[in-house]
Amino acid sequence: MKKMDPDKAGHKCGVVGIISSNNVAPELYASLRIMQHRGQNSAGIAVSSSEETIKAVRGLGLAHEVFNAENLSSLSSHSGIGHVRYPTTGDDMIENVQPLVLRSAVGDVALGHNGDIVNSGALRDRLENLGWAFFSTTDTELVLRLIVNELRDMNDPVRAIRNALKLVEGGYAFTLMIGSRVFGIRDPLGIRPLALGKIPGGYAVASESVVFDMLDGQLVRDFYPGEIIELTSEGYMSYPSPLSPEKSERASCMFEYVYFARPDSVIDGKSVFEVRRNIGRVLAREHPVEADVVIPVPDSGRTHAIGYCEVSGIPLSEGLMKNRFIERTFIMPEQGARENTVSLKLNPLRSVISGKRVVIIDDSIVRGTTMRKIVQMVRKAGATEVHVRIGCPMIVAPCYYGVDMKTRDQFIATGKTEEEVAREITADSLGYLSINGLVEALGMKSSELCLGCLTAEYPTRIPGERMRFQRSLESFQEMRSASPQIMRK
Ligand code: SF4
Structure with a gap:
């Protein structure tokens, strides 16, 4: 599975x-x-x-x-x-x-x-x-x-x-x-x-x-x-x-706050729900747009959308209904099959979308195939404009610490500008949260966070990658110099 x-x-x-x-x-x-x-x-x-x-x-x-x-x-x-x-x-x-x-x-x-x-x-x-x-x-x-x-x-x-x-x-x-x-x-x-x-x-x-x-x-x-x-x-x-x-x-994974953890969890003293709401608020300040309705991608964009609406004043509505009984996604490795899965999982609400300028909010974009399908789905349901706002900066580098983002070529943002990604997902406009905006929303120092998949600078030594904290390297080297003897079996 x-x-x-x-x-x-x-x-x-x-x-x-x-x-x-x-x-x-x-x-x-x-x-x-x-x-x-x-x-x-x-x-x-x-x-x-x-x-x-x-x-x-x-x-x-x-x-x-x-x-x-x-x-x-x-x-x-x-x-x-x-x-x-x-x-x-x-x-x-x-x-x-x-x-x-x-x-x-x-x-x-x-x-x-x-x-x-x-x-x-x-x-x-x-x-x-x-x-x-x-x-x-x-x-x-x-x-x-x-x-x-x-x-x-x-x-x-x-x-x-x-x-x-x-x-x-x-x-x-x-x-x-x-x-x-x-x-x-x-x-x-x-x-x-x-x-x-x-x-x-x-x-x-x-x-x-x-x-x-x-x-x-x-x-x-x-x-x-x-x-x-x-x-x-x-x-x-x-x-x-x-x-x-x-x-x-410290180097807390920023992605736990943005996407992974449940909103009702508290990590390192920060409520995940409040962080996501803050992200939405900052996103609204960084990427304002004239629009009639904000719709979150369920369920991942919901909390970010609340914050976006609080600051922008644009009404929030459900606009994409999720099929709750298709949680167990089929194994569909082919790209085309993936896109078809989206229409099985999400259906646009025409009464909310038709004739409106719509802002779609989601937590992050990795490959972009789902978001392109969602944009097209919303347009087909009668939206006059489709703007996309993302509660995470561009993901451009692999994760080496347990998240399934292994190679640079899987990311839609690799080597592209925001405008180029917008064209690829067929949106009228696209706005990613900035790294500074993310740090502000988290209320932590950037030196307390792992931002490796955003900056390609990692908190530990990774062969072929840049390291962020020289002191960490020294600590690891100190620890390794006292390494135990491994026994021959
Ligand atoms: S690189 Fe760092 S921030 Fe990105 S997902 Fe991995 S642990 Fe989290």
């Missing part, structure tokens, strides 16, 4: 971990349903069945297709982790479904991963040359094996995790189980989100804070960059990054 909209960037994965005096299986399952938007290819839950053993149920498909009353009742436990997956590295096969579980001399260890390890190829080659064998094609197994390798030498999980992660670079959020112990781990720059919450009977970590709300709990706080937190039956233990939170660089 592929992503919901083939013309949008692929979602990253969602991770969750819970320790509770209650049975965690139903709560882990509910968490996966809540985070289903982050990955639709597979779902899995791993729970402790004793202090050293872990039991898992994993499968391809949506969470409600993988789990049922019978297999959930077999997962009764007080600690566990869960995962929904959208594959950005590794194939779409059962061996890659997470959480991955390794039966080892130090007991069972399970890992769920959101993000990508940038140096996984080189590291995997190095380990295979040393005789290591892998059962999956994911970078997650690489990290899992490195952690287990360290655990064999020491009875200190936090040191083992730190040692193993000295070898890897990238954006990641992990939930890890060592026997019955549950850990959350965020990458040193906080690229991928991870939050800590209090829920009835215990504590949880999750990719998005909305999980805690819906489990009748509350957000405690986001993980600091590089922080490891162990959940315990009494609460939690925090192990901050050796770089203190104040000193450490």
Whole structure:
């Protein structure tokens, strides 16, 4: 199964971990349903069945297709982790479904991963040359094996995790189980989100804070960059990054706010809903237009459109009705088939559109094929003018941190001006949010954000790409100079 909209960037994965005096299986399952938007290819839950053993149920498909009353009742436990997956590295096969579980001399260890390890190829080659064998094609197994390798030498999980992660670079959020112990781990720059919450009977970590709300709990706080937190039956233990939170660089993924996360989540202290509304307001200031009605592309453009209307004064209306029962997009790899899928999913409301100057609002444009179809659909429904406003600057460069935007030639904006893209999508005008406008809407400093896919400057070292923070490079080099010895298998 592929992503919901083939013309949008692929979602990253969602991770969750819970320790509770209650049975965690139903709560882990509910968490996966809540985070289903982050990955639709597979779902899995791993729970402790004793202090050293872990039991898992994993499968391809949506969470409600993988789990049922019978297999959930077999997962009764007080600690566990869960995962929904959208594959950005590794194939779409059962061996890659997470959480991955390794039966080892130090007991069972399970890992769920959101993000990508940038140096996984080189590291995997190095380990295979040393005789290591892998059962999956994911970078997650690489990290899992490195952690287990360290655990064999020491009875200190936090040191083992730190040692193993000295070898890897990238954006990641992990939930890890060592026997019955549950850990959350965020990458040193906080690229991928991870939050800590209090829920009835215990504590949880999750990719998005909305999980805690819906489990009748509350957000405690986001993980600091590089922080490891162990959940315990009494609460939690925090192990901050050796770089203190104040000193450490940050590089939160701007796309979580623009598109990926649910609007009812809070990431690094910012409400995703409010950020999107601010984006709409800034967009209206940057790209005003004389028009009669604003219509969002459902559901991704809704919140941005609210902000646009607040500032522009143009009335907001539904204008594109979504077929709610076609969420599971067919696998249609051909471009023509993709465009046909749009008319199955969206239908224009003639009574709203006919004879009007229309502004269409969406969160982002990646390939542009869907937007061209929407513009044509709205024009055919009688619009006299069609203007497009986009709540994200032009995407021009790949993502290396877990988002399915891998090559420059897939982006409609690569090497084009705004006017040229407007012509390609057949719009009367097109306005992208500026990078400064995005930073303003987020209310953060640009140095606290990853803007790699907009600027082609990345917060970590990527072969062949420019790096943004020299200090980060130095930190990584420092950490690597103290790299642990990898054992020959
Ligand atoms: S490159 Fe873009 S999508 Fe990838 S982590 Fe950075 S901001 Fe997010």
